[in-house]
Amino acid sequence: MTIAPVxxxxxxxxxxxxxxxxxxxxxxxxxxxxxxxxxxxxxxxxPVRLQILGIVRCSPGMEVCACDLPAPLGxxxxxxxxxxxxxxxxxxxxxxxxxQWAWFTLVPDRLSLARRALEV
Amino acid sequence: MTIAPVxxxxxxxxxxxxxxxxxxxxxxxxxxxxxxxxxxxxxxxxPVRLQILGIVRCSPGMEVCACDLPAPLGxxxxxxxxxxxxxxxxxxxxxxxxxQWAWFTLVPDRLSLARRALEV
DNA sequence: CCTCCATATTGACATATGTCGATCTGAGGT
DNA sequence: ACCTCAGATCGACATATGTCAATATGGAGG
Numbered sequence: 079m080t081i082a083p084v085x086x087x088x089x090x091x092x093x094x095x096x097x098x099x100x101x102x103x104x105x106x107x108x109x110x111x112x113x114x115x116x117x118x119x120x121x122x123x124x125p126v127r128l129q130i131l132g133i134v135r136c137s138p139g140m141e142v143c144a145c146d147l148p149a150p151l152g153x154x155x156x157x158x159x160x161x162x163x164x165x166x167x168x169x170x171x172x173x174x175x176x177x178q179w180a181w182f183t184l185v186p187d188r189l190s191l192a193r194r195a196l197e198v
Numbered sequence: 199m200t201i202a203p204v205x206x207x208x209x210x211x212x213x214x215x216x217x218x219x220x221x222x223x224x225x226x227x228x229x230x231x232x233x234x235x236x237x238x239x240x241x242x243x244x245p246v247r248l249q250i251l252g253i254v255r256c257s258p259g260m261e262v263c264a265c266d267l268p269a270p271l272g273x274x275x276x277x278x279x280x281x282x283x284x285x286x287x288x289x290x291x292x293x294x295x296x297x298q299w300a301w302f303t304l305v306p307d308r309l310s311l312a313r314r315a316l317e318v
Numbered sequence: 319c320c321t322c323c324a325t326a327t328t329g330a331c332a333t334a335t336g337t338c339g340a341t342c343t344g345a346g347g348t
Numbered sequence: 349a350c351c352t353c354a355g356a357t358c359g360a361c362a363t364a365t366g367t368c369a370a371t372a373t374g375g376a377g378g
Contacts, residue, residue, distance in 0.1 A: 107252030109272075112245035119243035122316060124366085125232040128239075132227030145324065152229075154368055159326055161366090178324050178375050193316040196242060196309055244336085265354065274338055279356055281336090298345050298354050320378085327372065334365070342357065348350080 091118065091169075095195045115195045121168030122192055126151060127161050131170065131184070140184040211238060211289075215315045235315045241288030242312055246271060247281050251290065251304070260304040 094111035121127065129151055134142045147158045162182060165171040170189060171182045214231035241247065249271055254262045267278045282302060285291040290309060291302045 107249045109245060109249065112248040112252075116243050116245045116248055119239060119248075123236050123239035123243040125229060125236045126366085128232040128236055128315075129227045129229065132232070143324095153366095155325075156327080156369080157367055163326085175325095175375085178322095180325060189316055193313050195248075196313040196316070246336085263354095273336095275355075276339080276357080277337055283356085295345085295355095298352095300355060322376085322378100324375090325373080328370085330369095331367085332365100333367100335363080337361085337363100339360095340358085343355085345352100345354090347352085 090114065092191060095191055118168055118188075118192050119195065121164050121170060122189075124161070124164075126153065126157075127165055130158075130161060130165065131189070134171065134182060134184045140186070141181050144180040144182065210234065212311060215311055238288055238308075238312050239315065241284050241290060242309075244281070244284075246273065246277075247285055250278075250281060250285065251309070254291065254302060254304045260306070261301050264300045264302065 091114050094114040097108070097111050122131070130147065133147065133150065134140055144158065144162060147162075148155050151158060162171065162173070162180075166173050166182070168188070170185055170192075172185060174181045174183065211234050214234040217228070217231050242251070250267065253267065253270065254260055264278065264282060267282075268275050271278060282291065282293070282300075286293050286302070288308070290305055290312075292305060294301045294303065
C-alpha cells in the first residue's frame with residue numbers, strides 16, 4: 079500500500095467519519111471524506127492484517143512482538159513488516175522498540191472509528 | 199475487483215465473522231475466515247463505494263436508481279455499474295429492474311455484519 | 319570495534335483494482 | 349420491425365497491492 083499516512087493525530091479523520099455516517103437525511107458523503115475513511119478501511123480489508131489484529135487482540139496486554147508473527151501467519155518476515163507498517167500508519171497499532179525487538183500494541187479507539195464509519 | 203462472489207445466501211460469512219471477533223482469548227483468526235471477511239470489507243473500502251452507500255442510505259426507502267448516480271459521483275456510467283456490481287456481490291445492495299431502470303436497495307444487515315467484523 | 323540477531327527497507331515481480339470508451343443487451347414506445 | 353434509451357459488459361490502460369530474496373539498519377554483548 080502506498081503510504082499517504084492517515085492524519086491520525088488530528089481529529090480530521092474522526093470528523094470525516096462523523097460526516098459520513100451522520101444519521102438521518104444528512105448530505106451525501108463528500109469525496110474527500112470518503113477518501114479519508116476508505117484509507118482507514120483499506121488498512122483493515124486484508125486477510126493477513128485481519129489475522130494480525132486478531133492475534134494482537136488475543137494477546138495479553140493487546141500487544142505482540144513482531145518476532146512471533148511470521149510463523150503463525152505463514153509469510154516471510156519482510157511481508158509481516160510491510161503489513162505492520164500499514165497498520166501503524168493507519169493508527170490501528172503503535173510501534174515500540176524494546177531492545178532489538180519491536181512490539182506492537184492495539185489502538186482500540188481506532189478500530190472503533192473504523193466500525194463507526196460503517197454505521198447506517 | 200475480481201469477483202469471487204461472497205457466499206451470501208448461506209451463513210458461512212456470518213460464522214466466519216463470529217469466529218474472527220469472538221470475544222476473550224479465542225483462537226487467533228484462521229486464514230480462510232480472514233479471507234472471507236476481507237472480501238466483504240474490501241467492498242466497502244473504496245471512496246466511490248462509500249459515497250454510493252451514503253447516497254443510498256440517505257435516499258427514501260434506502261433505494262436509488264442507477265441513473266441518478268453518475269452525476270453526483272462525477273464518474274462515467276460504466277464505472278458506476280462496476281462499483282454497483284461489487285456492492286451487490288458483497289451482499290450490501292440488492293438489484294431490481296423496474297422497466298428499463300435498475301434500482302438498488304441497501305441491505306443494512308450486511309453492513310452490520312461488516313461492522314461486527316471489526317469488533318474487538 | 320566487531321559480530322550477531324531482529325527489523326526495516328529496497329528492488330523486482332505478478333496480480334488486483336479503478337477508470338473510461340466502445341459495444342452489447344434488454345425493455346419500451348412508435 | 350424499428351428506434352431509443354438505460355444499463356451491463358468488454359478491452360485496454362495506468363496504477364496499486366501483496367509477496368519475497370537480498371540488503372541495509374540498529375541495538376546488545378563480547
